[in-house]
Amino acid sequence: MTGSIFWKWVRVTALAALVCLWCYPFVWLVSASLKGPLEVFSKGLNLIPDQLLWENYVRAWDTAGFSTYMVNTVIVSVGTVILVVFHTGLTGYVLGRYQFVGRGLVIGILAATMIVPIGVTIIPIVELAGAVGLLSTREGIILALSGSGQAAAILLYAGYFRGLPKELEESAELDGAGFFRTYFSIMLPLAGPVTATVSVLTFLAAWNNFLIPLVFTFGAPELRTLPVGMLAFVSSNETDWSGMAAAATISLLPVVTFFFFMQRYFVEGIAGAVKQ
Amino acid sequence: MHQPPQSTLGRIWADRWIYLFLLPTTLLLGIFTVYPTLASLWFSLLDRDGFGSDGAFVGLANYVELANDPLFWNAFGNTMQFLLIAVPLRVGLALVLAVILNASLPFVRILRTGIFLPVVTTAAIVGVVMRYILDPTGGPVNLILSQTGLADGAVNFLGNGSLALYSAIAIWVWKWLGITVIYWMAALQTIPADLYEAAEIDGATAFQKFVRITLPLLTPFTIIITLITAIDATNVFDLLLTLTNGGPFYSTEVIDIFVYRHAFVANIPRLGYASAAAMFFGIVVSLAALVQILVVARIGRRGGAA
Numbered sequence: 233m234t235g236s237i238f239w240k241w242v243r244v245t246a247l248a249a250l251v252c253l254w255c256y257p258f259v260w261l262v263s264a265s266l267k268g269p270l271e272v273f274s275k276g277l278n279l280i281p282d283q284l285l286w287e288n289y290v291r292a293w294d295t296a297g298f299s300t301y302m303v304n305t306v307i308v309s310v311g312t313v314i315l316v317v318f319h320t321g322l323t324g325y326v327l328g329r330y331q332f333v334g335r336g337l338v339i340g341i342l343a344a345t346m347i348v349p350i351g352v353t354i355i356p357i358v359e360l361a362g363a364v365g366l367l368s369t370r371e372g373i374i375l376a377l378s379g380s381g382q383a384a385a386i387l388l389y390a391g392y393f394r395g396l397p398k399e400l401e402e403s404a405e406l407d408g409a410g411f412f413r414t415y416f417s418i419m420l421p422l423a424g425p426v427t428a429t430v431s432v433l434t435f436l437a438a439w440n441n442f443l444i445p446l447v448f449t450f451g452a453p454e455l456r457t458l459p460v461g462m463l464a465f466v467s468s469n470e471t472d473w474s475g476m477a478a479a480a481t482i483s484l485l486p487v488v489t490f491f492f493f494m495q496r497y498f499v500e501g502i503a504g505a506v507k508q
Numbered sequence: 509m510h511q512p513p514q515s516t517l518g519r520i521w522a523d524r525w526i527y528l529f530l531l532p533t534t535l536l537l538g539i540f541t542v543y544p545t546l547a548s549l550w551f552s553l554l555d556r557d558g559f560g561s562d563g564a565f566v567g568l569a570n571y572v573e574l575a576n577d578p579l580f581w582n583a584f585g586n587t588m589q590f591l592l593i594a595v596p597l598r599v600g601l602a603l604v605l606a607v608i609l610n611a612s613l614p615f616v617r618i619l620r621t622g623i624f625l626p627v628v629t630t631a632a633i634v635g636v637v638m639r640y641i642l643d644p645t646g647g648p649v650n651l652i653l654s655q656t657g658l659a660d661g662a663v664n665f666l667g668n669g670s671l672a673l674y675s676a677i678a679i680w681v682w683k684w685l686g687i688t689v690i691y692w693m694a695a696l697q698t699i700p701a702d703l704y705e706a707a708e709i710d711g712a713t714a715f716q717k718f719v720r721i722t723l724p725l726l727t728p729f730t731i732i733i734t735l736i737t738a739i740d741a742t743n744v745f746d747l748l749l750t751l752t753n754g755g756p757f758y759s760t761e762v763i764d765i766f767v768y769r770h771a772f773v774a775n776i777p778r779l780g781y782a783s784a785a786a787m788f789f790g791i792v793v794s795l796a797a798l799v800q801i802l803v804v805a806r807i808g809r810r811g812g813a814a
Contacts, residue, residue, distance in 0.1 A: 240614075243611075243613060244613050244614055244615060244619075247608065247613070248615070248619065251619050252622075254622055254623055254625070254626065254682070255622055256648075257626075257634075257641050258625065258626075258629075260641065260648050261637055272646065273646045277651050277652065277655070315536075318532065319532035322529040322530070322533065323529065323530055323532075325529065326529045326530060330526055332519070332523045332526045332527075333516055333519055333520050338530065341537075342537075345537060345541045346739075347793060347794060347797050348541060348790065349743065349786065350743065350745070351745070351763060351764040351767040351768075351785075351786040351789065351790070352545055352783075352787060352790040353540070353544035353545055353548065354544075354767070354771070354786075355544075355547075355771050355779055356543065356547035356551065357540055357544050358559065359559050359560075360543070360544070362560070375539075375540065378536050378540075379536035379538075379540025380540050380541055381541065382533070382536075382537065386533065411529075415529070436628055440628075440629075440631060440632075442631065442632040442745070442746040442750075443745055443746065443764075443768075447772060450772070458630070458633070459630045459631075459633050460632075462636050462750075463632065463636060463749075463750055466639075473640060473646070476636070476637075476640060477637075477640075480633050480636065480637050483630060483633050484629050484630065488625065488628060488629065491625075491628040492621075495621065499690055502687060502691065503693070503694035
């Protein structure tokens with residue numbers, strides 16, 4: 233069996249080389265963010281900086297406004313997660329456990345919203361938000377993100393709640409709990425694993441979203457999120473390679489760190505979507 | 509609990525708390541997805557030059573103009589190239605990787621995480637960063653190409669109109685491949701291991717096992733994974749706006765950038781025209797998805813009957 237062990241390690245080595253190639257852009261990015269402006273060019277492919285220049289980070293964080301963009305992105309992402317868990321949990325609960333008039337219609341509309349391209353909805357969203365004064369506000373961004381394409385989260389909740397035993401509501405009813413208390417104090421806490429998955433997926437989607445914060449902050453640069461700020465930064469500082477690299481590293485680091493800790497929920501969530 | 513038979517209205521009244529539970533989703537999705545879709549349909553029949561202006565009803569004039577606009581067909585064609593080239597590439601490469609990673613190799617988790625890393629990063633930021641990585645003068649890719657002698661002279665991956673779309677497709681496949689690998693790995697785990705053991709006893713090679721067992725059993729997953737990836741391929745706005753802004757000379761302009769340009773960037777916005785382009789494309793996407801879903805349902809029924 234020596235041959236098969238040999239081939240196993242050949243495969244591992246080939247895969248490891250592929251992974252290095254795959255992650256190279258990010259390694260290059262971190263390296264460039266610590267180099268001097270001229271060093272990025274003069275040292276070419278050498279990834280080790282002469283000395284670690286943290287001033288690129290100071291420049292991006294303070295001067296270029298990425299501290300503000302970071303605060304905006306965190307507020308928008310956390311706000312969206314709370315609102316999405318609140319509304320998709322409620323809907324998933326009644327869809328998963330109850331028959332009612334119009335249930336088929338609700339499911340049909342949810343399924344249809346899954347394939348509506350953002351290009352179709354963005355113009356009326358901006359017009360409506362402008363009419364009610366939500367356009368240059370973080371609240372507007374949160375509401376628009378929470379109301380766009382959340383069918384997958386609803387289906388995750390519905391699937392989970394469907395599997396819980398019927399006796400749960402009956403015993404809660406005997407204790408005199410109303411629908412709302414039953415849901416918020418018994419059912420929602422039981423759905424912890426789904427809440428974790430939905431929160432992780434929603435957080436990443438909100439953090440990475442671009443078009444909605446872009447069009448909502450045309451008139452309010454101080455409300456830009458990280459990706460919107462990034463585009464603005466390179467538009468006016470095209471030649472500042474190390475500043476660009478520091479700004480991009482600042483923007484990506486939280487979401488990458490978050491992913492490493494929450495990987496399990498993420499992988500379960502997307503794998504579950506296919507298996508159904 | 510014996511309840512007398514009720515009228516529809518009576519049932520709705522008895523279940524009123526259910527509708528209260530549905531209210532938040534109904535409001536949010538109603539305001540930010542359902543209403544905008546219907547409003548876009550109406551806007552596409554208007555000639556409007558800005559937000560807040562009323563606009564005049566022009567019937568199907570916007571659609572007629574689109575049909576005669578070479579830049580619209582250019583954007584439509586670029587989106588189609590994404591669907592016809594990038595989707596099979598991503599689905600196929602991911603299957604190959606998933607089969608390799610599914611074998612019990614050491615360090616599989618680390619390797620999988622590495623392939624997955626680009627998926628969690630922000631597409632709009634990746635687009636900006638890739639401009640620098642592929643830069644013809646100082647970017648590392650061109651440095652590697654020139655120092656190893658693989659190319660004489662700089663390759664302008666994003667500035668060359670006949671190359672830019674393919675560079676964008678390659679970046680898109682790189683960025684999202686990891687998520688498709690996870691889909692495939694989930695699908696592969698549904699195949700019972702004893703099928704492979706039986707085939708091994710019969711002396712089947714690895715290739716025979718793949719073609720005779722793996723591929724046929726994966727068919728339903730192939731359809732759903734292709735559908736999900738195809739929907740992804742229609743949402744490349746973030747990456748392409750930041751990577752090339754649709755250029756050079758519209759060579760990477762996809763439908764969403766066409767819509768964005770007419771609605772939000774033009775000196776005189778053309779909201780009706782932009783809505784018509786989005787609507788036309790949305791209808792094409794919906795029809796394509798509908799056809800695919802019907803095919804899936806058909807295969808599902810046949811599988812159930814067999």
